[in-house]
Amino acid sequence: MALKLPPFKVPALSSLFSSSRMALGSRCVFSAAQCSSSSSSTALREGERPVPAGLSLGHLTRPDFPILYQEVNGSKLVYLDSAATSQKPTAVLKTMQDYYEGYNSNVHRSIHYLSTKATYEYELARKKVSDFINASDPSEIVFTRNATEAINLVACTWGLTNLKPGDEIVTTVAEHHSAIVPWQIVAQKTGAVLKFVGLDHDELVDLAQLRQMLSKNTKLVVVHHVSNVLGSILPIEDIAIWAHEVGAKVLVDACQSVPHMVVDVQALDADFLVASSHKMVGPTGIGFLYGKIELLSEMPPFLGGGEMISDVFLDHSTYAEPPLRFEAGTPAIAEAIGLGAAVDYLSGIRMEKIHEYEVEIANYLYGQLQSVPNIHIYGPKPSENITHLALCSFNVEKIHPTDIATILDQQHGVAIRSGHHCAQPLHRYLGISASARASLYFYSTREDVDNFIEALKDTITFFNSFK
């Protein structure tokens, strides 16, 4: 009987986990800051979409997002909550549908056609993510449910193994709850101590204070790359240098940076980096942890079960190598493949272009918002030296942000977030209980900003009329 080969090319799986990893010390030097200012003057790469002159990236990409073309409460939807979750292009949705319709099968388990194809696409997605953030090898990418799970993975494995009483974890008051709470739990169990860096007068993380806080007792620095409230960017390359000088590792929460700018983990020299698919036009239910392979190799398993084992006996088991060691059970296969499609979509536009457009529209948003009377915008003011990404958290005097968000939604179809944005310590530090936040993405347009500002002014007038 002739062996029938599948119609798609199936490279050996081992080639996706190349043993020829880049040696330490020969890291690619590719600064994210340099990429952020690159213009579209470079020649188009294969698969890259050209942006016709006169048409903004927002106008060009919007047709890929059918969800944006709907009415909410009688008004055209203006979606300004992309920092909470991004919308998904049809390319991603179709990819996931193709998986379920064409080759749904469990991965890493069977040798039949469907399983082989599913496994190939799943591991290809891992490679795509690896290339997207310039990891040295796909084995440094662990698929998780989301960034929160990724941080918990590091906390429960690396953290519980390496931290002891008196060790210090340095973080900031501006972190997302997911970057704080797991370390509180670990600190309680190990006797380690959490230390928090405050903000300076520009409402930026006080880097001088951070540097001062580092000592030989510091074992880990946990920082955001981009703040989901302040819209500010931290110089991770510098923080990593300072941390490594004292022998500490660095975990970067890149949830708000990976979707919006070039992120190069080798250039940043981050030890761990986490991100969520759903904030980068990918599906919910999948995220990833990047970890330097030498660190991942030393970490014990997180969850036990199928997939993460090598051999199982009645009295003991041996475990798989990373990344599978940390991926127990049947993974979110469609979601991982969907994330791969999201990476393809973003790469087709190029992250440099996305960042360039978003900085421009961020400045427009900030300027327009500043024109609203009695408003306070949190975070640093954008300037030549300070980049404020395309989100603004703000408060209007004497009107609760949730009241504002309610009228914006009910009367104008404008979707923003109100509350603490999973950053209660930051709000407490700023002396407020809640704020409103408008967050854009590359599919947002100036018209979205204009509609939002007009709606906001109308909303303020509405509430002032009741006073």
Place this chain on the structure above:
Amino acid sequence: MASGIPTEIPCPSSSLRFRFSSIPSRDTRVFLRPGEYGGGPKRIRLNLSLKVSRRRASVWQTLQSSTVPCGLSAAEKLDVLVSEFRALTGPIDRVKRLLHYAAILPDFEESARVHSNRVTGCTTQVWLDVGFENQTSSGGGRMRFRADSDSEITKGFCSCLIWVLDGAYPEEVMAVRAEDLGPMNMGLVAHSRVSTWHNVLVSMQKRTKGLAMMVNGDEERDQFGSVAVAKKMKKKKKKAINGNLNSNC
């Protein structure tokens, strides 16, 4: 007159005072609802078509402090409130109504603005003060509620809940379901942490249960001393439902 709004509500009252409030010029109708009054039962015709001129003024309803309810049970008050909100055609009309009710929410004592009175799970800050009035001559202990929030819309929600449940028997408080409040909600009803109605109601019910158990002991018996009242109410409701079913046959 908006359909579904009762124009006559039995309510014991001897006096009612009004001042006119600042109302957006587009809204020319003012709905007044009964509060709690002392005195004997009386019927009051509510002016449902009061046209307000564009000049600014202020309206509030005086609530005479009294432990005697206006004759409506909590379930009946809920029906009144649901009818009122159902008659409002758009979400913005419901918001305006809530803002009116926020303006007439009784003051909240600063001393009660403590952590133990915070309602958890809301995106706004909500404080809920819960008390239990001892048994009176009318029988049964009653729950007392006061609430406040830093959000005007949430204050409006609280004002409505307070009107329904302040002075109610504990079992009346426990009988209210979150779904009953659906017509007053903004947008879709969702049991999420942004659903203030749900969070405040759950908090009211939890603290009612705890307080009532504390007052009456932990025994599994007639804890509230007013089971007869509850049974009577249940019977009345069943009769009403059966009556409706028969009339539809």
